[in-house]
Amino acid sequence: MAATPRGAGGRSSAQRAATPLTERRADARRNIMAILDAAQSCLARDTDASVADIAKAAGVGRVTLYGHFSTRADLVDAVLTRTVEQADVALDATDTTGDPRQALTRLVGASWQIVHQFRSVLQAAQRELPAERIRAVHDRILRRVQTIVDRGRRVGVFRDDLPERWLVTTVFSLMHAAAEDTAAGRLDAEDAARIISATLLAALAPPVADVPTATP
Amino acid sequence: MAATPRGAGGRSSAQRAATPLTERRADARRNIMAILDAAQSCLARDTDASVADIAKAAGVGRVTLYGHFSTRADLVDAVLTRTVEQADVALDATDTTGDPRQALTRLVGASWQIVHQFRSVLQAAQRELPAERIRAVHDRILRRVQTIVDRGRRVGVFRDDLPERWLVTTVFSLMHAAAEDTAAGRLDAEDAARIISATLLAALAPPVADVPTATP
DNA sequence: ATCAACCTGAACATGCGTGTTCGAGTTGCA
DNA sequence: TGCAACTCGAACACGCATGTTCAGGTTGAT
Structure with missing residues (x-):
């Protein structure tokens, strides 16, 4: 008997615990x-x-x-993790220093391709995995965004009047919304990155001393 | 024999065609x-x-x-339609005239409650119904947003440099993202409407004559 | 060369939700 | 009052993807 080759307890994934993948056949x-x-x-x-x-x-x-x-969920989890890691690698090669606004623009540009291409993977994961897990998988990327946003706030080029978390959510939300729109043919994939960035920079900019309707 | 009470051809829903609901028992x-x-x-x-x-x-x-x-999909469709209609009714009672920015803020305030409360209904629909159908159901609401955005552009208080469609998408996207965040405990439902509006107004505002990094 | 790790197709177990049918009550409505 | 519209539970038919087991066959490492 040899049957299924489960390392030992047959926990899960393939790349976690048990037989560390590197020492497999x-x-x-x-x-x-x-x-x-x-x-x-x-x-x-x-x-x-x-x-x-x-x-x-x-x-x-x-x-x-x-x-x-x-399990199927196990597989989906692994695929999501891997996809996100790919994005993360792309971001490693991206300069996130200097003007936070430009850094954000570069970050969007570097991630857009993957977000766009694999949006369905995310959807699959959303059906199969608990929301917290999905959040957890994105952790490193989330942190990158947060770092930029945070620096931008300190420097004064990003707004300080809304929760930082929300600004991060905004970044994600708009990227994925753009991916949807693109898939539905309502947005050109070429323009997307530019449009997303333009929208985000405006959304994150510090509110100007509003010039009310009247009362000069 | 009496069995299932299908009006005639037994097409679907209950409120469309066939026996018009009003003339049922x-x-x-x-x-x-x-x-x-x-x-x-x-x-x-x-x-x-x-x-x-x-x-x-x-x-x-x-x-x-x-x-x-x-069919199950039939039911989900009916529920989604109904929920959206409820939102639409709420919006009928909302003043969408005057300053487009204030109109948008009011629109957000009036819809937020429903978007927040029934976000899961939308999710269910997204699994069961084709994307175009969901879009179609939201048609009237979409139009409302579009109308305001459009007016804002003409008046000059909303930006003109991005596709109108995208701006509408942005509005929707952020509302639903906020609903998600609220459900996950990352955002307070009380503050949500205010935060969404603040973000949107900034995102939709015409880009200011940017003051570049240097070169004064 | 040898053995364990690994792969394979086919068959089976199963659970689960959907949609349908049956035969027999109720209940609205005219 | 009477009939058609409507409702009920139970049982069935089913599809369908998931997960498991079996009984060999390969292939990689040492």
């Missing part, structure tokens, strides 16, 4: 990657692709897949 | 309302409440429910 590692690749592109196309679909696309037996990801 | 009308009420609150609590749950909550047999809504 070469073919296993290859398959895991193939599955992740397939899952990412399948989910990007169809939010609720079945496990069978994904296995087939990965050129792997369904059983093999379950050997690595004990 | 009193108990039927009552039940339909009860079902709609139950569905609205059930879905508000649990995004994927089963048809059985809803029927029970409505104090009605499952069969009866299917007699009125031939």
